[in-house]
Amino acid sequence: MSRASDLAVPAAGGAARRIGRRDVANVRDLFLNLVHADLTSRFHSTALGALWFVLGPTLTTLILVVVFQHVVRLGIPDYPLFVLCAVLPWSFYQAAVQNALASLTRSPALVKRVLIPRAVLPLSAVAASLVHFALSLLVLLGVMLALGRTPSAAVALFPVALGLQLLSLTGLALAGAALNVFYRDVGHVVPVLLRLAFYLTPSFYPLAYVPARWRDLYLLNPMAGVVELYRQALLTGGWPSPRLLAITFGASAAVLAAGIVVFRRCDPYLEDHL
Amino acid sequence: MNPPWSAGNGSGPGGPAEPIVLERVSKWYRRRDRRAMLAMSLYRRLTGALTPGFWALSDVSLAVRAGEALGIVGPNGAGKTTLLKVIAGITHPTSGRVAVRAHVSTHLGVGSGFQQYLTGRDNVFLQGSILGLTNRQIASRFDAIVALAGIETAVDQPLWTYSAGMTTRLGFAVAAHVDFDVLVLDEALSVGDRAFNERCAAVLQGFRAAQRTLILVSHSLATVRALCDRVLWLDRGGVRALGAADEILRAYEAARPRGDPAARVPGS
Numbered sequence: 001m002s003r004a005s006d007l008a009v010p011a012a013g014g015a016a017r018r019i020g021r022r023d024v025a026n027v028r029d030l031f032l033n034l035v036h037a038d039l040t041s042r043f044h045s046t047a048l049g050a051l052w053f054v055l056g057p058t059l060t061t062l063i064l065v066v067v068f069q070h071v072v073r074l075g076i077p078d079y080p081l082f083v084l085c086a087v088l089p090w091s092f093y094q095a096a097v098q099n100a101l102a103s104l105t106r107s108p109a110l111v112k113r114v115l116i117p118r119a120v121l122p123l124s125a126v127a128a129s130l131v132h133f134a135l136s137l138l139v140l141l142g143v144m145l146a147l148g149r150t151p152s153a154a155v156a157l158f159p160v161a162l163g164l165q166l167l168s169l170t171g172l173a174l175a176g177a178a179l180n181v182f183y184r185d186v187g188h189v190v191p192v193l194l195r196l197a198f199y200l201t202p203s204f205y206p207l208a209y210v211p212a213r214w215r216d217l218y219l220l221n222p223m224a225g226v227v228e229l230y231r232q233a234l235l236t237g238g239w240p241s242p243r244l245l246a247i248t249f250g251a252s253a254a255v256l257a258a259g260i261v262v263f264r265r266c267d268p269y270l271e272d273h274l
Numbered sequence: 275m276n277p278p279w280s281a282g283n284g285s286g287p288g289g290p291a292e293p294i295v296l297e298r299v300s301k302w303y304r305r306r307d308r309r310a311m312l313a314m315s316l317y318r319r320l321t322g323a324l325t326p327g328f329w330a331l332s333d334v335s336l337a338v339r340a341g342e343a344l345g346i347v348g349p350n351g352a353g354k355t356t357l358l359k360v361i362a363g364i365t366h367p368t369s370g371r372v373a374v375r376a377h378v379s380t381h382l383g384v385g386s387g388f389q390q391y392l393t394g395r396d397n398v399f400l401q402g403s404i405l406g407l408t409n410r411q412i413a414s415r416f417d418a419i420v421a422l423a424g425i426e427t428a429v430d431q432p433l434w435t436y437s438a439g440m441t442t443r444l445g446f447a448v449a450a451h452v453d454f455d456v457l458v459l460d461e462a463l464s465v466g467d468r469a470f471n472e473r474c475a476a477v478l479q480g481f482r483a484a485q486r487t488l489i490l491v492s493h494s495l496a497t498v499r500a501l502c503d504r505v506l507w508l509d510r511g512g513v514r515a516l517g518a519a520d521e522i523l524r525a526y527e528a529a530r531p532r533g534d535p536a537a538r539v540p541g542s
Contacts, residue, residue, distance in 0.1 A: 022406055033400040033409070034400070037392055040396065041389055110386060114364065115363045115364045271364055
C-alpha cells in the first residue's frame with residue numbers, strides 16, 4: 001500500500017465515473033444558484049452595497065489622473081477615460097481572482113461533506129465578479145455620454161477583449177483556488193503579483209511608450225494586449241495588429257490550459273487538505 | 275457519458291444485487307499541521323520521506339446488497355465518516371477498489387451549502403442543486419420540502435433568523451426530496467423535535483418500502499436496531515465484525531466499556 005502524495009494520480013476508483021452523476025442542466029443550475037448566492041450575500045452588511053464596485057475604480061482613476069495629468073504631465077488627451085479603460089478591467093480581474101482564490105477555502109462543507117463538480121466554485125466566483133464589471137461599465141458609459149462621446153466602429157473589439165480576458169482570468173482562478181487549499185500563501189501572493197502586473201500593462205501610459213524590441217515580451221502578459229484592446233474599443237478607435245492578437249491569445253490560452261491542468265490534478269486531494 | 279445509474283446499469287429494484295462493492299480499501303490522512311510548510315513538503319518530496327499521518331481506513335472490504343439497510347457502528351475515530359466519504363465519492367481511497375453501480379447520495383449530513391444571508395427559499399434552491407436537482411425539479415418539489423421542514427411562515431426570511439432546529443429540518447427536507455437508489459446518512463436523525471422525527475421516520479420507511487438501499491452511521495444503537503438489517507462494526511479503521519444487526523449490536527454493546535462517552539452522546 002502506498003500513501004497518496006499531493007498531486008499524484010488517484011487510486012483506482014477515481015473521479016471519472018462519477019462526473020456522469022450529474023447532467024448538464026443540474027450543473028448549470030448549480031452554477032447559477034451559486035452566482036446568485038454570491039451576488040446576494042456579498043454586500044449584506046455594507047451601507048453602500050454594490051456601489052463599492054464603482055467607488056474603488058473611481059478612486060484609483062482619480063489618483064492616477066492627479067499624478068499623471070497634473071504632477072507628471074504625460075499630456076495624453078482624455079486622460080481620465082484613458083485610465084478608466086485600464087482600471088475597470090483590472091478591478092474586475094483583481095476582484096474575480098480574489099473571490100475565486102477563497103472560493104474553496106471559505107466553503108469547506110462543499111468540499112468535505114458533499115460531492116459536487118468543484119470547479120463550479122471558482123467559476124461562479126468569477127461570474128459574480130463579471131456582473132459587477134458590467135455594472136461598472138455602465139458608469140463608464142455614463143461618463144462618456146456626459147463628455148459627449150459616442151463609440152466608434154472599433155467597439156466591435158469589446159467582446160474580443162472580454163473573451164481574451166476571461167481566458168486567462170478563468171485559468172488563474174482555477175489554479176489559484178486549488179493551490180490555495182494546499183498553501184494559503186497563494187491567497188496572499190497572487191493579489192500582490194496582480195498589483196505588479198497592473199504596471200506591466202498599458203495602464204496609465206500608452207502601449208507606444210514600450211520600446212519596440214521589448215514589445216513582444218511585454219505582450220506575454222495576457223492583460224497587456226487586453227487593456228490595449230479595451231482602450232481601442234472604448235476610446236481611441238483603431239485596430240490591433242494581428243501580432244498583438246496572436247501573442248495575447250496564445251498567452252491567455254496557455255494560462256487557461258495551465259489552470260485546468262492544475263485544478264484537475266489537485267481535485268482528488270482537496271478533501272484531504274481542507 | 276451515461277450516468278452510472280441509467281437504464282441497464284442498475285437503478286433501484288432490478289439493479290445489480292450488490293450496488294456498492296469495496297475491495298481492500300484503505301485511506302491515509304496526513305496529520306494536519308497548523309502551517310503547511312513549503313520547504314518541509316519540498317524536502318519530503320525530494321527525499322521520499324513519509325508525511326506524518328494515520329490510516330483512517332485499513333483494508334476494508336464490503337459488499338452492500340441492494341435494498342438492505344446497513345448500519346455502521348464504532349467508537350469515534352473508527353473511520354465511519356471516512357468510509358461514507360469513500361462510498362459517496364467525496365474522497366478517494368489511497369489504495370483498494372471501489373465499484374459503485376447505483377445512484378448514491380453524494381452528501382453527508384444535511385445543509386452543507388446553506389448560506390446565512392440567503393432566504394430559506396434561496397437556500398432550498400441552492401442546496402437542491404448541490405444535491406443534483408435542476409431548478410425546475412426543485413420548484414415542483416418546493417411546497418413539499420417546506421411542508422416537511424415545517425417552515426412555511428419563515429421561508430422568505432434569511433437563514434440567520436432560523437433556529438438551529440429549523441435549519442437542520444430544512445436541510446433534511448431538501449435531502450429527502452432528492453431521488454437516490456442508495457441513501458447515505460451520517461447522524462442525521464438525532465436533531466428535530468418529536469413531530470419532525472416522526473415525519474423523518476415516515477420518509478425513511480417509504481424509502482425502505484421502495485426497496486431502496488440505506489447506509490446509516492449512528493451512535494444511537496436504538497436507531498440502528500430499528501432500521502437496519504445488517505451492521506458493520508468498525509474499529510480503528512478496520513472491520514471488526516459484519517453480520518446480522520441483532521448479533522453484531524449485542525457483541526458491540528458487550529464489548530463497549532461502561533460509561534464510554536461515545537456511546538452516551540449521539541452525534542459527538
